[in-house]
Amino acid sequence: MADPLAAPGPARLQLGYWLSSEEHPPADLVRWARRAEEAGFSSAAISDHYHPWTARQGQAPFVWTVLGTIASATQRLSIGTAVTAPMIRLHPAVVAHAAATAACLLPGRFFLGVGSGERLNEHILGTHWPEPRVRLEMLEEAVAIIRRLFDGEMVSHHGAHFTVETARLFTRPESPPPIYLAAGGRRSAEVAARIGDGLIGVAPNPRHVEAFEAAGGRGKPRLGQVHVCWADTEADARRIAHEWWPNGALSGPLLTELPQPRDVEQAARLVRLEDVARVVACGPDPEVHLAAIARFAAAGFSVLYVHQVGPDQEGFFRFYERDVLPALTIASPTSRGGAPT
Amino acid sequence: MSPRAAWRLRSLGFTKVYDYVPGKADWMAAGLPTEGPKASVPRITQVARSEVPRCRPDETVGELRDRIGDWELGVVVNDGGVVLGTVRAEVLGLDDARPVADVMQEGPVTFRPNLGLSDLAAHLRKRGVPRVLVTRSDGTLIGLVLLEDIPQPSQGDSADG
Numbered sequence: 311m312a313d314p315l316a317a318p319g320p321a322r323l324q325l326g327y328w329l330s331s332e333e334h335p336p337a338d339l340v341r342w343a344r345r346a347e348e349a350g351f352s353s354a355a356i357s358d359h360y361h362p363w364t365a366r367q368g369q370a371p372f373v374w375t376v377l378g379t380i381a382s383a384t385q386r387l388s389i390g391t392a393v394t395a396p397m398i399r400l401h402p403a404v405v406a407h408a409a410a411t412a413a414c415l416l417p418g419r420f421f422l423g424v425g426s427g428e429r430l431n432e433h434i435l436g437t438h439w440p441e442p443r444v445r446l447e448m449l450e451e452a453v454a455i456i457r458r459l460f461d462g463e464m465v466s467h468h469g470a471h472f473t474v475e476t477a478r479l480f481t482r483p484e485s486p487p488p489i490y491l492a493a494g495g496r497r498s499a500e501v502a503a504r505i506g507d508g509l510i511g512v513a514p515n516p517r518h519v520e521a522f523e524a525a526g527g528r529g530k531p532r533l534g535q536v537h538v539c540w541a542d543t544e545a546d547a548r549r550i551a552h553e554w555w556p557n558g559a560l561s562g563p564l565l566t567e568l569p570q571p572r573d574v575e576q577a578a579r580l581v582r583l584e585d586v587a588r589v590v591a592c593g594p595d596p597e598v599h600l601a602a603i604a605r606f607a608a609a610g611f612s613v614l615y616v617h618q619v620g621p622d623q624e625g626f627f628r629f630y631e632r633d634v635l636p637a638l639t640i641a642s643p644t645s646r647g648g649a650p651t
Numbered sequence: 652m653s654p655r656a657a658w659r660l661r662s663l664g665f666t667k668v669y670d671y672v673p674g675k676a677d678w679m680a681a682g683l684p685t686e687g688p689k690a691s692v693p694r695i696t697q698v699a700r701s702e703v704p705r706c707r708p709d710e711t712v713g714e715l716r717d718r719i720g721d722w723e724l725g726v727v728v729n730d731g732g733v734v735l736g737t738v739r740a741e742v743l744g745l746d747d748a749r750p751v752a753d754v755m756q757e758g759p760v761t762f763r764p765n766l767g768l769s770d771l772a773a774h775l776r777k778r779g780v781p782r783v784l785v786t787r788s789d790g791t792l793i794g795l796v797l798l799e800d801i802p803q804p805s806q807g808d809s810a811d812g
Contacts, residue, residue: 322740322741322743322744323741323742323743323744323745324744325744496779499779500779516756517779520779520780520781521779523781523782524775524776524778524779524780524781524798525779528723528781528799600745600746600749601753603745604742604745604749604753604754607739607741607742607744607745607754608738608739608741608742608753608754608755608756609739609756610739610741611741612741637745637746638744638745638746639716639743639744639745639746639747640744
């Protein structure tokens, strides 16, 4: 298995860029991926949504098409899904097909990030939305199917949740891409350690990382998402973050159980400017951004994806190139530390 | 020796009796030698890595970088060696001037050296904790125990208190 995020030695920090499918049209996502590579980010993660969280965000392109175009627009950038739910909207055999093709187009620089999904994206086929425990079971079964298909097996599977009949992938990469699992609690972190090649977390919670490590995940990549909003002033940044990412201040069932953007918008009406500012590092002060990154590093995350909330990505890139990236000692293809291979 | 045992021995006529006032548990927790049937029970000090890197909270990430090597974390201690927290190796990717105090995890779980290995392993697995610090009863560091360093219990092993 070629793991693009495996650290070249002891645990060290890598900085990646978050491609927010909910906020950007597909052509812009490709443009920002290329720009991230140029700026010195070692990798990128792209979200997979059928709907944005709110209508203001306004976008949700098909992630696999975008990934194919990013493959031809970049040379070094590692990239993967964060995360796709290979269960309801997309059957695991289909996700395996898509991911194997993406891995062929991104040799040695693709990872498959998976999770148990949100109703917002997965309800569209009218299928029952299962409770969290069942979704985690489904994810385990799905990952097992995907791995067998990645290995080139002819797969027939009649499981508790999925059926696959005589399926075989003819287009496969030389070695299967790593599969990272999203986890928001101890139980899912343990599953991630047991069946995954890495952990994806959204909060700087050291307990989740420790549960992952105790269950066998030591030495595997731990990916985290850091929300930031650069703007000329802190006040502008807070206003933009509140306008574009109010869902950042929601948690738990409000994110996993609501079916439509308008439902999330209704919940987000209760979110105040200061609530968003607590989860999004806002403004033009590099120290604010470095401190947000430091919280995830201190919790044991090894690859941090910086999500610039709102439309001004170019301003963010210039700010990071000038004021943030030079302060760090990250492993990156174009900065100090060498390639993360 | 506990006060009760000391009194009993004196009442039996022994004259050279030393009462360790803090008590037996404290004696054992300090890692001092013991005798008796349970003295051979494997204790966590046997696998504690005393060479784990240490630093002070007022040191910087840059200063820690030279010391931490291949370790996954360092232990933050005060001048007296009392454990204040831990710091992950991932912070070495941050800006050199950042104080360790900014990026340490405070209040780490610690155990005393008299704890049996099998008890510790059961606790760590149950709680999902990959590593713990071993400290003396005064809070000073003895070493780091990794879950993977603890031998898997064989059938017949019993809890040893």
